[in-house]
Amino acid sequence: MNSALLLMLVPLVGGLTAYVVWPRNPRLATLSGALTSGVLALLALWLPVGEPIRLLGFEIPVDQAFTILGREFIFETSGRPALVFLHLAGTFLFAGTLAVPMRRLFIPISLSILGAMAAALFVRPFLYAAIFLALSAAAFGGILSDPDHPRSRGALRLLVFVVLGMPFILLAGSQLSLSGQIPSELDQLNRILVLLGIGFAFLMALPPFHFWVVDIADDSPPYAVAFVLTLFQGASLFFLLRFLAEFAWLRTIPQVHQAFGVAGAAMCLMGGMLALIQNRLGRLTGYAAMANMGVILLALSSGKEAGTEAALVMLALRGLSLGVWGVALTVLRQRHSQDALTDLRGRAKEQPLASMAVVIAGLSLAGLPGLAGFSGHWATIQVLGAPAGPANYAPLLAIAGSMIACELAYLRFASSMLAGAGRLTFRREEGRMPALFLGAGMLMLILLGLLPQLVLPFIARSALLFGNLALP
Amino acid sequence: MESVLGFAGLALVLLGSVAVFLLRTWRWALAAFAVQSLGIGLVALTIVALPIALAETLTGWLVSGILALTLRREGMGTTEISVIPPGWLFRALLALMILVTALALLPDLGGALNDPPGPVTLAAVVLMAFGVLGLGLNEQPLRVGVALITTLQGFELAYLWSERSLLVIALLAAVHLTIVLSVIYLSAVTRQSLEEDVQA
Numbered sequence: 153m154n155s156a157l158l159l160m161l162v163p164l165v166g167g168l169t170a171y172v173v174w175p176r177n178p179r180l181a182t183l184s185g186a187l188t189s190g191v192l193a194l195l196a197l198w199l200p201v202g203e204p205i206r207l208l209g210f211e212i213p214v215d216q217a218f219t220i221l222g223r224e225f226i227f228e229t230s231g232r233p234a235l236v237f238l239h240l241a242g243t244f245l246f247a248g249t250l251a252v253p254m255r256r257l258f259i260p261i262s263l264s265i266l267g268a269m270a271a272a273l274f275v276r277p278f279l280y281a282a283i284f285l286a287l288s289a290a291a292f293g294g295i296l297s298d299p300d301h302p303r304s305r306g307a308l309r310l311l312v313f314v315v316l317g318m319p320f321i322l323l324a325g326s327q328l329s330l331s332g333q334i335p336s337e338l339d340q341l342n343r344i345l346v347l348l349g350i351g352f353a354f355l356m357a358l359p360p361f362h363f364w365v366v367d368i369a370d371d372s373p374p375y376a377v378a379f380v381l382t383l384f385q386g387a388s389l390f391f392l393l394r395f396l397a398e399f400a401w402l403r404t405i406p407q408v409h410q411a412f413g414v415a416g417a418a419m420c421l422m423g424g425m426l427a428l429i430q431n432r433l434g435r436l437t438g439y440a441a442m443a444n445m446g447v448i449l450l451a452l453s454s455g456k457e458a459g460t461e462a463a464l465v466m467l468a469l470r471g472l473s474l475g476v477w478g479v480a481l482t483v484l485r486q487r488h489s490q491d492a493l494t495d496l497r498g499r500a501k502e503q504p505l506a507s508m509a510v511v512i513a514g515l516s517l518a519g520l521p522g523l524a525g526f527s528g529h530w531a532t533i534q535v536l537g538a539p540a541g542p543a544n545y546a547p548l549l550a551i552a553g554s555m556i557a558c559e560l561a562y563l564r565f566a567s568s569m570l571a572g573a574g575r576l577t578f579r580r581e582e583g584r585m586p587a588l589f590l591g592a593g594m595l596m597l598i599l600l601g602l603l604p605q606l607v608l609p610f611i612a613r614s615a616l617l618f619g620n621l622a623l624p
Numbered sequence: 625m626e627s628v629l630g631f632a633g634l635a636l637v638l639l640g641s642v643a644v645f646l647l648r649t650w651r652w653a654l655a656a657f658a659v660q661s662l663g664i665g666l667v668a669l670t671i672v673a674l675p676i677a678l679a680e681t682l683t684g685w686l687v688s689g690i691l692a693l694t695l696r697r698e699g700m701g702t703t704e705i706s707v708i709p710p711g712w713l714f715r716a717l718l719a720l721m722i723l724v725t726a727l728a729l730l731p732d733l734g735g736a737l738n739d740p741p742g743p744v745t746l747a748a749v750v751l752m753a754f755g756v757l758g759l760g761l762n763e764q765p766l767r768v769g770v771a772l773i774t775t776l777q778g779f780e781l782a783y784l785w786s787e788r789s790l791l792v793i794a795l796l797a798a799v800h801l802t803i804v805l806s807v808i809y810l811s812a813v814t815r816q817s818l819e820e821d822v823q824a
Binding site for chain 1: 735736737738756759763765768772775776779782783786787789790791792794795796798799802803805806807809810811813814816817818820
């Protein structure tokens with residue numbers, strides 16, 4: 153048995169099964185997708201590396217590597233947390249499609265993308281992961297647009313920006329000494345850093361390459377948006393972390409951490425300020441997600457191990473918030489296809505659960521104290537610590553500013569949803585499954601906000617598997 | 625012999641990429657894309673073995689074939705538009721600027737691409753420049769797809785100089801095909817929605 157091959161092929165087989173089963177029983181296809189992803193998460197967690205499986209007295213040998221066209225794919229311990237995260241997020245998001253049915257292509261394409269992301273984690277040299285990420289971005293077109301959401305602007309921009317980012321990373325890689333030594337010439341080092349900077353700016357949707365985040369949030373099915381913003385941006389972050397882990401000398405260059413800080417602060421400020429002036433809920437969440445990614449980069453800019461832990465906590469909780477947001481906005485859009493501030497007026501009385509959930513999930517994404525998302529923001533603020541000088545207040549102010557701005561923006565929508573509600577007759581129009589998912593989602597967001605210690609130590613511990621990412 | 629092939633390939637790349645950029649009629653644009661792909665294969669032949677160069681050309685032909693079939697089914701490629709489109713002068717001037725800039729910057733750009741031979745660098749830079757320009761000037765998914773693949777073809781040509789892994793070549797070909805399928809899907813969804821709007 154080959155663990156790497158298994159973890160890459162099972163998603164494809166699962167996707168094909170879901171595609172075939174769908175016309176007869178969409179619910180079964182959805183369940184099979186969630187089950188496949190769940191089983192893969194367990195396998196990623198449990199499969200031994202470099203030793204046989206002992207089962208009922210039998211020993212099954214497990215290979216961890218295989219070769220295709222002269223290049224190796226290896227399943228290593230360091231790839232475990234990323235893979236478990238991706239598949240757990242996948243399980244959660246697939247299960248959510250029981251509440252908001254998606255199109256036939258959603259599960260097959262999403263599972264294939266999970267397979268491509270697994271390949272990105274296994275491939276050697278690991279720089280080739282950029283190609284698998286580009287492949288994923290190209291496949292996202294199939295789920296980000298459908299006859300109900302025909303505008304393709306966001307999907308096209310995602311495709312263009314990610315594919316344009318790939319060459320920069322590959323070119324930087326071809327110039328890097330794979331022995332892990334620092335390039336000897338200053339010119340060469342500068343060139344590599346510039347290429348990497350541009351490549352990751354495209355990949356992580358740093359301004360001015362952030363448009364696709366807002367566009368997909370505005371144009372595409374909300375649940376597919378949640379999938380992309382959680383899994384694709386998660387995979388990109390894991391790629392960045394791996395880069396820092398493999399090229400240790402990169403971490404010794406202070407400018408690299410400063411670049412994270414500047415990019416993170418810019419994303420927080422821009423996301424926060426622009427969120428505040430949005431009149432459509434989708435666009436607002438696009439900017440809130442951008443600000444959220446800014447906080448993740450600020451956590452990494454600390455150059456401390458705790459910073460990586462905070463970034464992973466942010467990433468996990470972002471997935472939960474976006475999943476609940478995706479279901480809630482889909483339910484809201486089912487009745488009125490628009491999500492503008494004026495369209496949502498008084499909606500709280502007609503669709504109380506969905507209205508409440510969309511606001512709570514948004515506030516959690518923004519980092520409101522008492523909700524799940526706050527833990528990551530707070531951990532980042534603590535990691536950044538007490539500023540040494542006035543200039544060092546900038547990251548903390550950027551985080552605080554983005555939190556306040558995004559929260560005010562969501563509260564503005566909440567106020568619109570509640571406006572005039574007193575004159576309407578109360579009736580709950582959400583179906584049973586959406587109501588169940590939304591109720592459970594909100595409960596989790598509140599529970600994790602009040603008792604973050606329930607899961608945070610597990611997430612934080614997984615950061616250790618990325619190796620020592622602290623400044624030497 | 626190699627230099628003759630290289631310059632012939634370069635000429636085809638220049639001709640093809642300028643034509644893809646200028647022509648609005650799909651039929652001609654796809655024919656030009658096929659010529660461009662043939663040129664890429666010939667230029668690649670100066671630095672890599674025949675099977676790899678052939679793979680580069682075949683991938684390009686496959687892309688234009690898939691697009692041609694789709695357009696035929698949708699009845700788009702047969703629409704008679706003037707071969708010389710409106711605004712051609714603006715586009716032609718832009719194309720000229722790109723070519724002059726690429727020639728002027730050739731010595732500096734070689735370093736970033738790991739110093740491949742002159743024809744390879746020029747062909748790669750021209751393709752990337754026309755591709756990026758096409759991305760900026762087009763919004764229609766199919767046009768964006770062609771421009772994106774042109775950009776990628778330019779990068780691949782330069783990248784072949786430093787990386788000749790079969791896996792990378794196969795994966796990049798897969799990226800091309802996935803991009804084509806994706807833009808065809810996006811285009812079909814947009815078109816269907818427009819038709820429904822017209823009917824309504």
